[in-house]
Amino acid sequence: MLFIKQNIYPIIFAFLIVSYLLFSVTIYLYGSGNYQMKTNEKALAGQQIWQQKNCQACHQIYGLGGYMGPDLTNATSEKGKGEEYMKMVLQTGTLRMPRFNLSNEQIDEVIAFLKHVNNSGNSIVSPEQIDIFGNYTLAENKHE
Numbered sequence: 001m002l003f004i005k006q007n008i009y010p011i012i013f014a015f016l017i018v019s020y021l022l023f024s025v026t027i028y029l030y031g032s033g034n035y036q037m038k039t040n041e042k043a044l045a046g047q048q049i050w051q052q053k054n055c056q057a058c059h060q061i062y063g064l065g066g067y068m069g070p071d072l073t074n075a076t077s078e079k080g081k082g083e084e085y086m087k088m089v090l091q092t093g094t095l096r097m098p099r100f101n102l103s104n105e106q107i108d109e110v111i112a113f114l115k116h117v118n119n120s121g122n123s124i125v126s127p128e129q130i131d132i133f134g135n136y137t138l139a140e141n142k143h144e
């Protein structure tokens, strides 16, 4: 019994070293994930416009950003609004939202980006989730 125990240590050690090397090589080759690949070209172009026009100055994604306009994380799936409404807002602007003179193609790209964001999760807080102190947890979100 003692004999087996003593001789198994180098094997375990070698096994751990090999595992560590395989792990390191795998992480090195594939570790950064394929987030970019999953995102479609149109959504990436939309993200560029989102950044260039600084939409984030007035709008939030996941609650982060400016507070002049609404959070747009789930804007594409919001009831009573949706794509056509967003196209209209982007084409004409409103009293408070500037008109950016985007082409129809650019508008489609921005909407593709916002759809991608919408698919990534949920950030709209329903009134039932907010407690009497005004706190809420996004993890318990029941909005669809």
Ligand code: HEC
Binding pocket: 049, 050, 053, 054, 055, 056, 057, 058, 059, 068, 069, 070, 072, 075, 081, 086, 089, 090, 094, 095, 096, 097, 098, 100, 110
């Ligand atoms: C100067 C601040 C400002 C900037 C910059 C801005 N917005 Fe807005 N946006 C608003 C405001 C305010 C509203 C609400 C419209 C209203 O009630 O008049 C709005 C509304 C919207 C809506 C409709 C959302 C809804 O739920 O009603 C969309 C979509 C939108 N903006 C997209 C964008 C995009 C895309 C950009 C960047 C190209 C952008 N906004 C830049 C202020 C801004």
